[in-house]
Amino acid sequence: MSLPRVVWVPRAVIMALRRLATWSWKQGQFPGFRTALCAERLAAVSRTSGPVLQSRPLTSDGSSSEEKLAAEASRRSRDKPNVFQKIIDREIKADTIYEDEQCMAFRDVNPVAPVHIIVIPRKPIPCLSESSDADAPLLGHLMTVARKVAALEELKDGFRIVLNDGRHGSQSIYHLHVHVIGGRQMRWPPG
Numbered sequence: 001m002s003l004p005r006v007v008w009v010p011r012a013v014i015m016a017l018r019r020l021a022t023w024s025w026k027q028g029q030f031p032g033f034r035t036a037l038c039a040e041r042l043a044a045v046s047r048t049s050g051p052v053l054q055s056r057p058l059t060s061d062g063s064s065s066e067e068k069l070a071a072e073a074s075r076r077s078r079d080k081p082n083v084f085q086k087i088i089d090r091e092i093k094a095d096t097i098y099e100d101e102q103c104m105a106f107r108d109v110n111p112v113a114p115v116h117i118i119v120i121p122r123k124p125i126p127c128l129s130e131s132s133d134a135d136a137p138l139l140g141h142l143m144t145v146a147r148k149v150a151a152l153e154e155l156k157d158g159f160r161i162v163l164n165d166g167r168h169g170s171q172s173i174y175h176l177h178v179h180v181i182g183g184r185q186m187r188w189p190p191g
Contacts, residue, residue, distance in 0.1 A: 067170065069170070069172040070164075070166075070167045070168075070169075070170040070171055070172055071167060072172075082173050082174060082175050083173060084118075084120050084173055084175035084177060085124060085175060087104070087106065087120075088104065088120070088122055094106035094107070095107040097117065097149065097152060097153075098119075098145060098148065098149055098152070100145075101122070102121060102122060102123075102138060102141050103119060103120060103121045103122060103138075103141065103142055103145055104119075104120060104122070105117050105118065105119045105120075105145060105146075105149045105180075106118055108179070112181060113181045113182060113183050113184050113186075114182070114183030114184055115153045115155060115159070115180070115181065115182045115183040116179065116180070116181050117146075117149050117153065117179070117180040117181075118177050118178070118179060118180075119142050119145050119146050119149065119177065119178040119180060120175060120176065120177045120178075121138055121141075121142060121176055123135075123138060124175060125138075125175070125176040126174040126175065126176065127164075127165045127166055127169075127171055127174060127176055128163055128165045128176060129165050129166060131176065142176075142178050143161070143178070146161055146178050146180045149180050150180055150182060153180075153182065153183075155180075155182035155183065157182075158182065158186075159180055159181060159182030160179075160180075160181045160182065160186045160190070161178060161179070161180060161181075162178070162179040162181060162190070163176075163177075163178050163179070164179075
């Protein structure tokens with residue numbers, strides 16, 4: 001019985017192959033090799049357990065419910081109070097678990113995991129891309145509150161922070177908000 005021959009490949013070569021394959025995949029160009037063969041070779045070279053490249057569409061036909069909600073939300077007037085502003089103003093009740101002078105946190109009514117908390121600032125910032133440098137302390141505070149909420153919910157094995165921005169980010173409510181999601185194993189990639 002002969003042992004398989006071990007070939008040492010410098011890390012720089014592996015990384016260059018990965019960059020080339022990723023760039024080619026994103027551009028829809030595969031210079032001289034098939035996608036599956038490329039994924040097989042990269043997986044073998046880098047000693048990963050699965051394919052490096054994943055086949056998923058680069059564009060969408062807009063058929064998912066998240067995309068429809070995001071498209072609808074981006075067309076709505078931002079002058080009217082949204083559901084989060086109504087929660088801040090106490091016009092709508094929420095299962096609030098944390099509150100201070102800058103923000104509040106409450107349970108999501110449509111959870112995607114056993115624990116799904118929304119953290120919102122009291123200041124009406126439509127989305128992260130519309131925040132300013134002056135909002136940096138508030139944005140940092142939102143992350144601190146997200147950490148505190150995760151501790152309150154005893155998410156000791158980890159959690160995910162999600163912040164959607166704009167239509168392509170599937171933002172459905174144009175009031176900056178942070179999702180704290182946990183209580184189960186998350187998958188990657190998320191979107």
